[in-house]
Amino acid sequence: MAVEAAPLYYEPLLLLAGAVVAAPLFKRIGLGTILGYLAAGIAIGPVARLIVDGRELLHVAELGVVFLLFIIGLELKPARLWAMRRSIFGLGLAQVLVTGTALALIGVVLAGLSYGAAFVIGFGLALSSTAFSVQTLEAQGALNRHYGQTSFSILLFQDMAIAPLLALIPLLSPGGEGAEAISGERFLLALGSIAALIVAGRYLLNPLFRIIANTGAKEVMIAAALLVVLGSATLMQIAGLSMALGAFIAGVLLAESSFRHELEADIEPFRGLLLGLFFMAIGLSLDLGIISENWLMILIAVPILMLVKALILFALCRISGSEHNDALRVAALLPQGGEFGFVLFTAAASAFIFPSSTASLLIAIVTVSMALTPLSVRLGEMLRRSEAKEEMDEDFDGAGSDVMMIGFSRFGQIVSQVLLSGGTDVTIIDHSADRVRAAGRFGFRIYFGDGRRKEVLEAAGIRRAKLVAVCTNGVAATDRIVNLIRDEYPHVRLYVRSYDRAHTLSLRNRDVEYEIRETSESALMFGCRTLQALGSSEDVARDIIEDVRRRDDERLAIQAVEGIYAGNDKMRVRPVTPEPLVKPNREARRLDRETPEEAKETLGN
Numbered sequence: 001m002a003v004e005a006a007p008l009y010y011e012p013l014l015l016l017a018g019a020v021v022a023a024p025l026f027k028r029i030g031l032g033t034i035l036g037y038l039a040a041g042i043a044i045g046p047v048a049r050l051i052v053d054g055r056e057l058l059h060v061a062e063l064g065v066v067f068l069l070f071i072i073g074l075e076l077k078p079a080r081l082w083a084m085r086r087s088i089f090g091l092g093l094a095q096v097l098v099t100g101t102a103l104a105l106i107g108v109v110l111a112g113l114s115y116g117a118a119f120v121i122g123f124g125l126a127l128s129s130t131a132f133s134v135q136t137l138e139a140q141g142a143l144n145r146h147y148g149q150t151s152f153s154i155l156l157f158q159d160m161a162i163a164p165l166l167a168l169i170p171l172l173s174p175g176g177e178g179a180e181a182i183s184g185e186r187f188l189l190a191l192g193s194i195a196a197l198i199v200a201g202r203y204l205l206n207p208l209f210r211i212i213a214n215t216g217a218k219e220v221m222i223a224a225a226l227l228v229v230l231g232s233a234t235l236m237q238i239a240g241l242s243m244a245l246g247a248f249i250a251g252v253l254l255a256e257s258s259f260r261h262e263l264e265a266d267i268e269p270f271r272g273l274l275l276g277l278f279f280m281a282i283g284l285s286l287d288l289g290i291i292s293e294n295w296l297m298i299l300i301a302v303p304i305l306m307l308v309k310a311l312i313l314f315a316l317c318r319i320s321g322s323e324h325n326d327a328l329r330v331a332a333l334l335p336q337g338g339e340f341g342f343v344l345f346t347a348a349a350s351a352f353i354f355p356s357s358t359a360s361l362l363i364a365i366v367t368v369s370m371a372l373t374p375l376s377v378r379l380g381e382m383l384r385r386s387e388a389k390e391e392m393d394e395d396f397d398g399a400g401s402d403v404m405m406i407g408f409s410r411f412g413q414i415v416s417q418v419l420l421s422g423g424t425d426v427t428i429i430d431h432s433a434d435r436v437r438a439a440g441r442f443g444f445r446i447y448f449g450d451g452r453r454k455e456v457l458e459a460a461g462i463r464r465a466k467l468v469a470v471c472t473n474g475v476a477a478t479d480r481i482v483n484l485i486r487d488e489y490p491h492v493r494l495y496v497r498s499y500d501r502a503h504t505l506s507l508r509n510r511d512v513e514y515e516i517r518e519t520s521e522s523a524l525m526f527g528c529r530t531l532q533a534l535g536s537s538e539d540v541a542r543d544i545i546e547d548v549r550r551r552d553d554e555r556l557a558i559q560a561v562e563g564i565y566a567g568n569d570k571m572r573v574r575p576v577t578p579e580p581l582v583k584p585n586r587e588a589r590r591l592d593r594e595t596p597e598e599a600k601e602t603l604g605n
Contacts, residue, residue, distance in 0.1 A: 001182050009111020011051055015344060018044050034135060035374050037276050051284055061281040063230075064274030065131045065339060067267055069159070069244040071230045072134060072143070072152070073251020075457045081252055084153050091150065091320050093159025099126035099312050106304070117354045123165055125305055127338040131278055132373050136333060136392065140477035141452065150317060151333050159245050161184025162340045173351035180212040193239035197232055197246065199328035201253025209259040213565050225266040228254075261502040262564050273458060278339075286367050287519075290360050297361070298352070302368050305530050306335035306376060326386050332455055336368030336373045396447050400461025403423040405469045406451035406481055408435060408444075411470050411518055414472035426469075431461055452480045454488060467493040473518070475499045477508070486510055505560055525550060548572075 018040030026036030044050050051057070105123025107113040114119065123369055133155055134143070142148040205228060212224050236246025254260060291298060310331040317327035342363055349359035359553050403419060408430040419426050430436055433451040439446045449456035451472070462468065469487060470479045478496060483493055496515045498504040507515045524545050531541040551570040558567035 004218050011057075014044055014232060015040075015280055016049055016278065018280065021410035023276065024480050031278070034132060034279055035371060036381055037279035038283045038371050039111075041280035042286055042288075043283075044280075045284035046288040047288050057277070057281040057284060061274060062175055062280035062339065063233075064271060064278040066233045066243050066274070067229060068134055068275055069262055070232075070247040070251040071267060071271055073248040073253075074255050075257045078252055084149060087150055087153035087320075088157050091166075091316060092154045094320075095154050096123065096126050096158060096161050098316065099309055102308055102312060103305070106308070107342060110464065113354075117348075117358075120136040120165075120169065120172060120344060120348045120353055123161075124341040124348075124362070125337050125366070126309070127162065127340050128155060128309070128334040129336050129338040129370055129373070130159060130274060131334050131339060132156045132336060132370055135275065136377055138476070141474065141480055143476070144474065146322070147329040147333075150320075150322060152325065154247070154313075154334060158338065159248070160509060161338070162344065166343055169347050169351050170351065172348075174353075185493055188241040189224075191247075192597075193235050195234060197249055198253065201250055205250075206257050206394050209257070209263075213255070213259065213262075215455055217238070218563060220340060221262065222266045225263050226270070228263075229267060261500075265502070265564070282339075282367055282370065283288070285363070287360055287364060287447045290357070290364050291368075294361055294364075298368060301365050302372065304364065305337065310376070328383055329380055332376050332383075333373075336369040337362075341366045365408075379432075396449070396459040397460075399427050399447055399459065400464045400467045401427045402464075403469060404426070404429065404457075404462055404465040404467075405471055406430075407470065407472035407497075408439060408446055409471070411420065411473065411474050413467075415469060415471060427460055427465070430458065452484065454484060457485070462489055462492065463493060467495060470494065470496040472497065475503055478503075482507065482510055483510065500563060501556070501559075503562070504556065508556075510558055514584060520552075 022036040022040035023033040024036070024045075026039065027033050045052070082417075099450065100119075100123035102122070103125050104118040107118035107121050111118075124512035132215075133151060137143045137148045137151060140148075143152065149385070182578070205330060209221070209224060212220050228250055232246040233243035234246070236249075237243045250573075254263060257263075313334055314331040314394050316329045317330050318324070322330070345359040345362045348354060351358045378400060384537045401424075403424055403426045404427050405419075405428045408428050416428065418428055428444065429449050430439075430446055431448070433448060436446045436448045447460055449460065451457065451470075462485070470478055470481050470485075472481065478499070482494060483497060486495060494512045494514075496507055496512050498507050498515045498517050500517060504515055506516055527548075528541045528545045531544065532538060536544070555567035555570035558570070559565075
């Protein structure tokens with residue numbers, strides 16, 4: 001029985017083994033996990049021929065991009081997305097039009113392509129890889145920075161552009177066969193699907209999750225999260241739109257939901273596994289025969305593609321008002337071809353716009369450009385750092401003390417006052433040159449550097465530090481610093497500023513010695529003063545605050561074991577009578593006025 005079942009697990013075991021070996025190895029040598037997944041896929045598929053059907057696997061692995069867009073949507077509230085509309089429909093539209101036209105003209109002039117083929121190839125190559133780019137931004141903790149938002153706006157418009165590009169393929173096929181696919185009914189179906197998704201997201205999803213959460217069935221909550229992601233993606237696919245776009249819309253609609261953190265925690269493992277599988281599937285589907293036969297063409301085409309896209313991206317970002325460094329980062333991040341190009345080129349070959357061999361060659365060009373993306377990002381970072389160094393040098397002369405503080409925003413400034421007032425010397429690191437200069441004007445000794453880099457921590461004397469206080473104000477940046485210190489300096493005691501309750505629980509899972517939510521104590525003090533203003537005595541108000549603090553700690557301990565929705569009995573949802581906390585069974589009497597018999601009865605009770 002075991003022998004018959006072995007083939008069922010053969011391919012998953014190979015993929016898991018490849019991921020476990022290649023991803024950490026490539027991360028250790030500084031090339032990143034994405035290239036590791038690609039290399040593992042190439043080694044398992046085209047080289048060793050252990051798995052031969054990479055294209056089929058790619059269709060399943062594309063769900064990783066779907067889950068990725070859903071999680072991104074959870075981080076973007078509708079108001080914030082509306083604020084990005086100019087970048088999405090301005091810069092994003094300009095990038096697709098200008099880059100697509102430029103690449104199409106190059107195809108006509110240099111390769112002698114027909115206008116239809118040049119159009120499909122040019123606009124297909126104008127699309128960048130959402131999976132590669134967003135994964136890189138997440139690793140850098142840059143999704144919320146200006147260049148991260150600019151890059152994401154461009155990628156989001158590209159995801160929306162795939163639908164009209166696919167709809168144009170029947171018109172471009174010889175004789176225009178299949179043009180009837182472009183119809184008013186199809187357009188109305190797409191609009192109706194989006195409207196249905198928005199209505200469901202606003203009025204159905206929150207009540208659904210509330211009912212499921214009240215049952216306490218964790219596995220049903222996970223199933224519901226998967227149903228929402230895959231259901232919204234499938235609805236958009238039926239309407240002829242991108243599956244990733246449907247998942248993104250669902251995520252945005254749930255961004256203000258009280259279940260946002262639970263959904264993110266449920267989806268994250270699937271997102272990570274499927275995204276790694278996606279990159280491995282790209283390596284598996286790479287046709288080394290086509291590369292060997294056309295290596296010279298690929299050697300010429302890939303640099304031209306990446307250079308043209310980078311130059312156009314840089315120019316458009318500068319025109320739209322981005323600073324030089326931000327425009328450089330966007331250009332270095334998005335010069336590759338994208339995963340939606342695979343879909344577009346395959347559909348064009350099926351419509352006889354160009355032969356299938358051309359589609360295979362284009363897929364190889366896109367894949368090689370994806371593989372070179374970490375190198376282009378590194379090149380952009382090198383150029384950025386050389387410019388930033390002119391602005392402020394990383395000089396750690398005299399650094400090193402018992403306490404190292406990373407981050408000197410509002411929170412860190414107050415903490416530093418406590419430590420310095422207690423006679424403790426502190427080595428303070430901050431990556432904002434403006435903040436370092438401003439603090440220097442007040443007499444502070446602060447070192448300019450990025451606490452997410454090991455060499456900065458080494459230069460600042462982390463090996464001599466007894467305790468590291470992480471006072472950064474972003475979840476992604478804080479997590480990267482904590483993970484780095486936990487991996488490289490396990491002996492160091494970590495005190496960390498956390499963002500919210502979910503972040504607190506995740507930090508406790510990583511054995512952080514002490515953490516505190518950035519608003520918890522200030523909120524308790526605010527409540528204490530409010531009670532006093534309403535007539536409570538100072539002692540009573542302090543007792544109440546201590547009771548709230550104790551119940552909150554108990555709830556966190558329960559949630560660490562049972563999940564974010566556990567321990568609700570520790571919360572107050574209605575007013576209580578704080579004094580006395582327990583109602584007496586009988587009216588109080590003064591003992592000095594009792595009779596001896598009454599006093600004996602009282603003591604007996």
